Structures are given as C-alpha cells and as structure tokens.
Amino acid sequence: MVNKKCFKCSIEKPLDCFYKHKQMLDGHLNKCKDCAKKDVSKNYRNNIDHYKNYERKRNSLPHRVEARKDYSLTEKGKEASIKSKKLWIRFLVVSEYSGGPDPGDRVKIGVEPLYSLERVRALANDPKQVRLWTRKVAKDVQNLFGSEGDVAELLTELQPHQYIDSEWCTNGLGVWAACDAYAVRRREWVSAVKKEMNMEYFVKFAIGKTGALVLVVSCHL
C-alpha cells in the first residue's frame, strides 16, 4: 500500500486515510481524513459565529428595533412578553391559599374572605403567631401601635363587615401571599391632638402555608 504525507499535519498515512478526489493526481486529497474532519467542524463553528453576528446586526437595524417596539405595545406582544416572563419567574407563594389568578397576572383575587375570622382570631390570640412580613410593615405597626401585640389585638377584634376584598401581595422579592384586606374603624384617643378621633386602619394578612401563622402584610391608616 502506498503512503502519502498529509500537507496539514505532515504525518505519513496509508492512502485510504485520505478522501477520494477525482481531480487529484493520485485520486485522493492531499489532506488526511482527520485533518479534513477537523477543518469541517472548525468551518462549522466559524459559520455559527458568522450567523450569530449576522442575526445580531440585523436585529439592531433601526426599522427592526422599531418593529419590535411596536409589537411589544400590541395586545399580542404584551401577552407574549408576559408568557416569556412567566417561564422565568417562579412565584413563591407563602400563604395557605394559593388558588385564584396567578400572582402577577391580577392583584385582586375575589370578594370573599380566604381565611375564616374564627381561625385568624384564634391565631392572633397568641401574639407569637403574628409575623410582620416586611420591614415597612414593622415600621408602620411601630408607628401606629407601638408594639406587635397591639396589631395582634386588632386582628382578634376583626368583624365580617370590615372585610374589603382579597388580593395578592408581594414582599417585593418575588414572594407572594394571598391576603384578606379589612378596614377597621375605631374611636381612639389621639394624644397628639388631645382628643378622641375616629381612626380607620387598613389591615392585610394571610395565614401561612404551615397554617400556623398570620403574616401581617400591610397595616396603615
């Protein structure tokens, strides 16, 4: 068998290690099969880069940028954007209730309490079961009541007619809780103005997934 030296790797190999090619004198390429394969895959990789570059350039053309912007403003475009975001955002729901619309889709869940007042009252009777969800809530509670125990007391006094609605609330870190919102009117002595005033508190809370704690999500005047 005749050997032939590959011009690329300079290794002498038997003729059947070279691809056949009619126009070559000995009917074979001067580049061995191994080197030919390497070149093909290298060329392929280069083509991918080339293709990606081409796409990138094309997508940054002014009329294409405009077209994307226009599309993103249409109903279809908005839907597509929400859909693609949904693939990435995993909603972490910490409340016992997790049905209804997806958090992020729609804030309002409904106009029927998600958690029975009986359970909420029972839980709130133990101030240790009342958790303030965010730093902002902790600050609000501190300003309004002075202590967490007082907001627990407010929860134990909730009445059905004070219910407003139920909605998704987030702590801003991708964590969601399905909450019942109540408005509580109370006559209170306000030392700042030295007189009794009608105060109205808005309280939002959820029972946690473990069924054991009430997360106070929002509390303000």
Ligand SMILES: [Zn+2]
């Ligand atoms: Zn070679």
